[in-house]
Amino acid sequence: MKIFGIPIFPDQASTFAKDVDALYFFIIAVSAFFAIAVAIAVIYFGIRYRKTHDGEIGARIEGNLPLELLWSVIPTIIAMVMFGWGASVYFHLRRPPAEAMHIYAVGKQWMWKFQHLEGQREINELHIPAGRPVKITISSEDVLHSLFFPAFRTKMDAIPGRYTELWFDAQTPGSYHIFCAEYCGTNHAGMIGTVTVMEPAQYQAWLQGGGMEGTLAQRGAKQFNDLACSTCHLDSGQGRGPSLHDIVGKPVELQDGSTVVVDEAYLRESILNSQAKVVKGFQPLMPTFQGLISEENLVALIEHVKSLSPNATTAPATTPAPAAPPAEKK
Amino acid sequence: MLDKLKIPERHYLNNGHGLASWLLTKDHKRIAIMYLISISVMFFLGGLFAVGIRLELATPQGDFVQADTYNKFFTMHGIIMVFFFLIPSIPAVLGNFLIPPMIGAKDLAFPRINLLSLYLLWFGAIFATVAMVSGGVDTGWTFYTPYSTTGSNSHVVPMALGIFIAGFSSILTGLNFIVTIHRMRAPGMTWFRLPLFVWAHYATSLIQVLGTPVVAITIVMVGVERALGFGIFDPARGGDPVLFQHLFWFYSHPAVYIMILPALGVMSELISTFSRKTIFGYSFVAFSSLAIAVFGFIVWAHHMFVAGISTYAAMVFSFLSFSVAIPSAVKVFNWTATLYKGAISFETPMLYAYGFMGLFAIGGLTGLFLATLGLDIHLHDTYFVVSHFHYIMVGGAIMGYMGGLHFWWPKMTGRMYSEFFSRISAILVFVGFNLTFFPQFVVGYLGMPRRYHSYPDEFQVLNVMSSAGASVLGLGYFLPVITCCGR
Numbered sequence: 001m002k003i004f005g006i007p008i009f010p011d012q013a014s015t016f017a018k019d020v021d022a023l024y025f026f027i028i029a030v031s032a033f034f035a036i037a038v039a040i041a042v043i044y045f046g047i048r049y050r051k052t053h054d055g056e057i058g059a060r061i062e063g064n065l066p067l068e069l070l071w072s073v074i075p076t077i078i079a080m081v082m083f084g085w086g087a088s089v090y091f092h093l094r095r096p097p098a099e100a101m102h103i104y105a106v107g108k109q110w111m112w113k114f115q116h117l118e119g120q121r122e123i124n125e126l127h128i129p130a131g132r133p134v135k136i137t138i139s140s141e142d143v144l145h146s147l148f149f150p151a152f153r154t155k156m157d158a159i160p161g162r163y164t165e166l167w168f169d170a171q172t173p174g175s176y177h178i179f180c181a182e183y184c185g186t187n188h189a190g191m192i193g194t195v196t197v198m199e200p201a202q203y204q205a206w207l208q209g210g211g212m213e214g215t216l217a218q219r220g221a222k223q224f225n226d227l228a229c230s231t232c233h234l235d236s237g238q239g240r241g242p243s244l245h246d247i248v249g250k251p252v253e254l255q256d257g258s259t260v261v262v263d264e265a266y267l268r269e270s271i272l273n274s275q276a277k278v279v280k281g282f283q284p285l286m287p288t289f290q291g292l293i294s295e296e297n298l299v300a301l302i303e304h305v306k307s308l309s310p311n312a313t314t315a316p317a318t319t320p321a322p323a324a325p326p327a328e329k330k
Numbered sequence: 331m332l333d334k335l336k337i338p339e340r341h342y343l344n345n346g347h348g349l350a351s352w353l354l355t356k357d358h359k360r361i362a363i364m365y366l367i368s369i370s371v372m373f374f375l376g377g378l379f380a381v382g383i384r385l386e387l388a389t390p391q392g393d394f395v396q397a398d399t400y401n402k403f404f405t406m407h408g409i410i411m412v413f414f415f416l417i418p419s420i421p422a423v424l425g426n427f428l429i430p431p432m433i434g435a436k437d438l439a440f441p442r443i444n445l446l447s448l449y450l451l452w453f454g455a456i457f458a459t460v461a462m463v464s465g466g467v468d469t470g471w472t473f474y475t476p477y478s479t480t481g482s483n484s485h486v487v488p489m490a491l492g493i494f495i496a497g498f499s500s501i502l503t504g505l506n507f508i509v510t511i512h513r514m515r516a517p518g519m520t521w522f523r524l525p526l527f528v529w530a531h532y533a534t535s536l537i538q539v540l541g542t543p544v545v546a547i548t549i550v551m552v553g554v555e556r557a558l559g560f561g562i563f564d565p566a567r568g569g570d571p572v573l574f575q576h577l578f579w580f581y582s583h584p585a586v587y588i589m590i591l592p593a594l595g596v597m598s599e600l601i602s603t604f605s606r607k608t609i610f611g612y613s614f615v616a617f618s619s620l621a622i623a624v625f626g627f628i629v630w631a632h633h634m635f636v637a638g639i640s641t642y643a644a645m646v647f648s649f650l651s652f653s654v655a656i657p658s659a660v661k662v663f664n665w666t667a668t669l670y671k672g673a674i675s676f677e678t679p680m681l682y683a684y685g686f687m688g689l690f691a692i693g694g695l696t697g698l699f700l701a702t703l704g705l706d707i708h709l710h711d712t713y714f715v716v717s718h719f720h721y722i723m724v725g726g727a728i729m730g731y732m733g734g735l736h737f738w739w740p741k742m743t744g745r746m747y748s749e750f751f752s753r754i755s756a757i758l759v760f761v762g763f764n765l766t767f768f769p770q771f772v773v774g775y776l777g778m779p780r781r782y783h784s785y786p787d788e789f790q791v792l793n794v795m796s797s798a799g800a801s802v803l804g805l806g807y808f809l810p811v812i813t814c815c816g817r
Binding site: 005006007008009010019020023024027030031034035038039041042045046049050051052056057058059060061062063064067068071072075076079080082083085086087088089090091092093094109142143144146148150151153154155156157159160161162164177179180181182183184185186187188189190192273290291 | 392397398401468469470474476477480481482565566568570571572605606607608610611612613614635636637638641644645648649652655656659660662663664666667669670671672673674675676684687688691692695696698699701702703704705706707708710711712772775776777779780781782783784785786788789791792
């Protein structure tokens with residue numbers, strides 16, 4: 001939206017956009033009300049009670065307890081309304097629906113790399129279908145970055161050593177900015193890209209256009225063999241490592257007796273720091289792959305492991321997605 | 331009347347003229363004057379870097395300086411302004427000068443430590459200057475890891491050392507104020523007779539003493555990780571990069587109140603003086619200072635809503651963040667009520683006070699946007715944030731500093747400033763400030779991230795407005811220097 005040719009309001013291209021904007025306008029209205037009320041009072045008093053002669057002094061008013069309690073309580077109530085509304089929008093923003101399409105993003109000085117499950121890989125470009133929830137799992141190869149889609153009103157930091165995620169449901173086909181919002185060094189301002197929201201049919205056509213290397217999971221399967229994971233993780237479960245079939249989304253018992261649910265964060269940790277949480281009944285024999293595998297290949301490998309559990313619809317990352325409330329649990 | 335007010339023959343300004351008589355003084359007033367000169371130099375330096383930033387952003391291409399140079403500009407601007415200007419400004423200059431006479435003491439409790447804290451600020455500034463002239467630092471004043479520990483190839487370690495040393499200056503000043511206010515009040519000067527300026531400094535000192543050691547340790551950790559390869563923050567060595575943010579903001583959020591609380595104290599004095607009334611609701615205003623200081627310590631993670639902290643932690647910190655809004659609102663309402671039925675006159679300090687109320691209100695209210703979870707996700711690390719904290723830290727703290735400096739200038743120097751030019755400068759600062767920073771709210775909501783050396787074309791008009799406003803603001807800040815030196 002523009003006034004006199006000056007843009008003052010960003011595109012609303014996702015389902016969040018109008019929720020976030022409604023909140024924005026509400027707080028603007030409240031702020032404007034208080035700012036204008038105080039401004040009018042201050043200016044009016046300044047004129048009305050202007051000192052007119054030397055030696056004039058003001059009325060002696062020490063305070064007024066009911067009044068002060070009133071103007072402590074009213075802002076508190078208004079603040080609580082803002083908090084509640086903001087928190088509900090945030091809950092929605094942070095909880096991807098189970099059927100969301102999944103994409104991986106890796107931040108690197110100074111580019112965004114995106115990987116589609118179907119195999120397409122893009123740099124500083126992202127193609128997505130309109131009207132379908134998209135979940136992006138984010139990591140970083142070096143320093144902090146932050147994946148920011150202003151038109152979708154969402155962003156999330158890319159943190160080396162862990163997965164974060166964001167999701168959105170882009171509604172309006174078009175091209176929008178992708179920014180890096182966390183300062184990441186010399187070319188921080190150059191770490192920008194374009195997200196193209198396409199009609200679903202167009203998107204399907206686009207998907208067919210590339211992807212000569214096979215799907216992400218297929219690339220992961222190749223990694224699985226290249227890194228000799230397959231020599232220990234036998235399907236039969238008789239290998240030196242546990243079978244990886246049908247494990248994702250399920251709890252697994254560890255050596256120390258505790259259990260973890262197998263998700264992306266656990267898989268990531270087990271590959272990079274294999275001694276951390278060893279499955280009960282196995283020896284801590286697996287080498288660590290820290291520094292030996294790139295973030296991109298890591299997600300391919302994880303995607304391969306996930307493909308071995310066809311019944312698990314989704315495996316949310318432990319950090320930082322919240323547990324779904326019981327009503328929505330599947 | 332004037333005869334009775336004649337300055338005594340020997341006073342702190344002419345009590346010895348040699349360099350040694352100043353550098354070895356234990357007089358809080360002389361130390362305050364030396365602080366005034368030191369931080370004025372710092373303000374000028376920090377302002378120069380701001381000029382560089384605004385020049386660069388006048389065009390979208392980033393054609394004034396290289397990206398690396400620009401990154402060093404905003405880093406140096408931030409470091410100098412925060413650690414070497416805003417944090418010492420009101421406490422070290424006005425607080426040092428005024429707290430003893432306001433409570434009826436001859437000097438601060440520890441005059442030698444007072445001089446030491448000035449020297450520590452100088453030593454810190456020397457290290458910072460060495461880092462600056464030997465190539466600068468490009469991490470941003472926040473030193474986020476792992477960029478500061480492994481990514482950046484600039485002079486992080488000497489700069490960290492400079493900030494570490496300057497931190498002790500802040501701690502010692504706070505300690506000195508606390509002891510002085512507790513132990514050296516004249517008979518009959520009870521807590522609830524203290525000027526609100528003193529209350530504000532008491533609250534500030536609590537933050538300085540409790541918070542600054544945390545950032546000092548944190549910055550040491552960055553230094554050793556960088557120099558010796560420790561793995562505190564490096565995920566490849568088992569560290570946690572987000573841990574740095576928790577430690578850093580645990581101090582640096584309260585640090586905002588080190589800058590703003592003294593300004594709030596100055597305001598309470600100015601508004602009641604120039605409306606010739608006692609302040610409305612003295613105890614509410616006094617306790618709101620303490621409340622801001624205390625709540626300031628429990629809101630730090632609102633800087634980290636998109637940094638991978640858990641959803642529930644984010645909700646707790648959002649909830650707590652609103653707690654700071656209440657005592658801040660109380661103060662504004664109380665000042666407004668103080669004006670009611672006053673005898674108001676608009677000398678320069680009162681113009682600054684009026685300007686302060688406007689800018690502080692906008693700065694405070696935009697804080698609500700950032701405390702609100704759903705909205706902060708979009709606004710975080712955009713120019714909206716830049717604008718918000720400039721409204722508070724520059725609009726608030728510097729308006730308070732300038733207002734207070736004008737108000738007490740005759741007391742400090744025995745000379746009067748030019749009323750005419752000073753009023754013009756107060757108005758220029760207010761107008762220039764809003765021209766500079768209001769467009770940044772808009773460009774921030776549009777999505778322009780902060781710390782960008784170049785930017786998409788559609789953001790240009792608003793950036794040009796901002797750069798133009800900055801030149802008015804700069805003139806407004808510079809005018810008092812001319813009028814003071816010219817007389």
